[in-house]
Amino acid sequence: MCGIVGLFLKNPDLEPRLGSLLSTMLETMTGRGPDSAGFAVYGAGGAGVKLTLRGADRASLADAVAHLESRLGRGVEAVARDTHTVIDVPAALEGDVRGFLGAEAPGIDVVSAGRRMEIYKEVGLPAAVAARFDLAGMTGTHGIGHTRMATESAVTTNGAHPFSTGIDECLVHNGSLSNHNDMRRRLEREGLTFATKNDTEVAAGYLSWRMREGASLKQALESSLSDLDGFFTFVVGTETGFAVVRDPIACKPAVMAETDDYVAFGSEYRALVGLPGIASARVFEPEPAKVYAWERH
Known part of the structure; x- marks a missing residue:
C-alpha cells in the first residue's frame, strides 16, 4: 500500500x-x-557536497567522522541527527570520502549526496x-x-x-x-x-x-x-x-x-x-x- x-x-x-x-x-x-x-x-546549500551518512548510532558516526578528518587532515562540518549525520565535503573530495567510508568505516552507509538535499529514514511509525x-x-x-x-x-x-x-x-x-x-x-x-x-x-x-x-x-x-x-x-x-x-x-x-x-x-x-x-x-x-x-x- x-x-x-x-x-x-x-x-x-x-x-x-x-x-x-x-x-x-x-x-x-x-x-x-x-x-x-x-x-x-x-x-x-552546503559549501561543497552534503553527504547524508547512516550508522548504528551517534557514537559510531562520530567515530567515523573523526577518522575521516584524520585521513583528510582537515576538519569536516558535520550535523548529527540520531542515526544519521550530514557532512559537508569539497566536491573534489567526494570520491575519496566515499572510498574511505567504504573501506574503513564498516556499517556506515551513504544515504544521499547533494548540494541541498538531505535524506533521513528509519524503521518505525x-x-x-x-x-x-x-x-x-x-x-x-x-x-x-x-x-x-x-x-x-x-x-x-x-x-x-x-x-x-x-x-x-x-x-x-x-x-x-x-x-x-x-x-x-x-x-x-x-x-x-x-x-x-x-x-x-x-x-x-x-x-x-x-x-x-x-x-x-x-x-x-x-x-x-x-x-x-x-x-x-x-x-x-x-x-x-x-x-x-x-x-x-x-x-x-x-x-x-x-x-x-x-x-x-x-x-x-x-x-x-x-x-x-x-x-x-x-x-x-x-x-x-x-x-x-x-x-x-
Missing part, C-alpha cells in the same frame, strides 16, 4: 514551516505504511521517525516523504524510501514494478550500482541515468512510462524541481492541491487538510500517464 506526501513551496515566506507542514502530512499517512518512514528535505530527526524543525523549499507497508520484502531501514541515485535526486514510490530485475541489469551495464534489491531504487536509478544522458526530469519521467512496467505513482525531487507521474492505469490513489503559495501531493486528501489555504486551493487528481512538474530557481 504505502503512503506518499510531497510539498513544493512557491512562496519563500513559508520556507521556515516546510518541516512542520511535511511532518504533519507524513504522520497522517501512518495507516498506509506503519513499518518505516523516510523523507527528503531541500534546505540551505512515521511520527516516531519524524521526531527522531526533528523534521518539524527543518526549513527549505521542498520535500517529499514516504510511509511504507512492506508487502514484498523485509522491514528494514535500507528498504525505506526515499531512494537517491544521483546528486540532489530522490524518488518515492507507491506500487510495484514487474521488470525491475531486467532494468537493474541494464543499468548496471551502464555503470550504476545499487545497494538494495528494492524496485524503487531501480526506478530512481533509471531516472538518474536518463538525466545523465541529457534528458530533463520531465522527459525522463515520460520515458519511464514505457520503459518501466508495472503500476506506480512516482514523486520526485531534484535540487530545484518537484514532479509527479502515475502509470497509465493509475490504480494507486493520488490527490494534489495547488495555490499561489505551494503545490502539495498526498496519497489521500486527508494528508493535505492541514495546509494553509487548502480551502481555496485547486484540488485535483493527477491524470494517468501525465507528468506534472514544477521548478523553482
Whole structure:
C-alpha cells in the first residue's frame, strides 16, 4: 500500500514551516505504511557536497567522522541527527570520502549526496521517525516523504524510501514494478550500482541515468512510462524541481492541491487538510500517464 506526501513551496515566506507542514502530512499517512518512514528535505546549500551518512548510532558516526578528518587532515562540518549525520565535503573530495567510508568505516552507509538535499529514514511509525530527526524543525523549499507497508520484502531501514541515485535526486514510490530485475541489469551495464534489491531504487536509478544522458526530469519521467512496467505513482525531487507521474492505469490513489503559495501531493486528501489555504486551493487528481512538474530557481 504505502503512503506518499510531497510539498513544493512557491512562496519563500513559508520556507521556515516546510518541516512542520511535511511532518504533519507524513504522520497522517501512518495507516498506509506503519513499518518505516523516510523523507527528503531541500534546505540551505552546503559549501561543497552534503553527504547524508547512516550508522548504528551517534557514537559510531562520530567515530567515523573523526577518522575521516584524520585521513583528510582537515576538519569536516558535520550535523548529527540520531542515526544519521550530514557532512559537508569539497566536491573534489567526494570520491575519496566515499572510498574511505567504504573501506574503513564498516556499517556506515551513504544515504544521499547533494548540494541541498538531505535524506533521513528509519524503521518505525512515521511520527516516531519524524521526531527522531526533528523534521518539524527543518526549513527549505521542498520535500517529499514516504510511509511504507512492506508487502514484498523485509522491514528494514535500507528498504525505506526515499531512494537517491544521483546528486540532489530522490524518488518515492507507491506500487510495484514487474521488470525491475531486467532494468537493474541494464543499468548496471551502464555503470550504476545499487545497494538494495528494492524496485524503487531501480526506478530512481533509471531516472538518474536518463538525466545523465541529457534528458530533463520531465522527459525522463515520460520515458519511464514505457520503459518501466508495472503500476506506480512516482514523486520526485531534484535540487530545484518537484514532479509527479502515475502509470497509465493509475490504480494507486493520488490527490494534489495547488495555490499561489505551494503545490502539495498526498496519497489521500486527508494528508493535505492541514495546509494553509487548502480551502481555496485547486484540488485535483493527477491524470494517468501525465507528468506534472514544477521548478523553482
